Structure formats: structure tokens, C-alpha cells
Amino acid sequence: MAKLTKKQEKEVDKEVTREVRERIIGQAKQLGQGVKNQAAFVKAEYRRHTSTAIIAAFGFLIALVWRDLITIMVDYFAKIDTLAKYPFLNELYTAVIVTIVCVIGIIIITRWGGSQPPIQQ
16 A cells, blocks of 8 residues: 555545535534424424314313303203293303304314424424
């Protein structure tokens, strides 16, 4: 094997250093892209789970309002004394209004949470 001159050794070192630097930069770019993909995935999952929780809360609220109305209606029809006409009408209006507001909220939250499909890993 022939011995390299100092100038040739410097050139070889320079070339090796350049190749190593390019590889490191390429790996750093890949790592950065992987971090971006993971961040996008976490954001999409956060939105999906948050929207699910909010929708469940709306559904629970609707159930509570209707439960109150049904309880009042059962109490009303169970009573023989019906002097006060339609005492449950307030609860009925409340239940209908809350249901409409919650359904609109569910639609908005569903669109917010489901607007971007989760990134596949």
C-alpha cells in the first residue's frame, strides 16, 4: 500500500469530514421530520379524545335534563289532584332547548375534533 502525502491526507480527511457532516445533517432532518409527524399525531389524538369527552358531557347533560322532566311528568300523572295544569311544561321547554343547544355543540365539536384524520405511524 502506498503512503499518502500530507496534502493527500488532508484531502482525504476533508472528504471524510464532508461525508460525515452530510450524513449527520441528513439524519437530523429525518429526526426533525419524525418529531413533526409525532407532534401532528399527538395533536390529532388530543382533539379526538377531547371532542369525545365533550360530546359525552353534552349527552350526559341531555340525559339529566330529560330525567328531571320525566320524573316531574310521572309525578304529575300519578297524582289524582291535577289542579295546576301542565306544571311540567317549563321542564319540557328546558329539555328541548338544552337538547337543541347540546346537539349543535356536538356537531361543532365533532367537526373540530374530526377535521384532520390522525396520522398513521
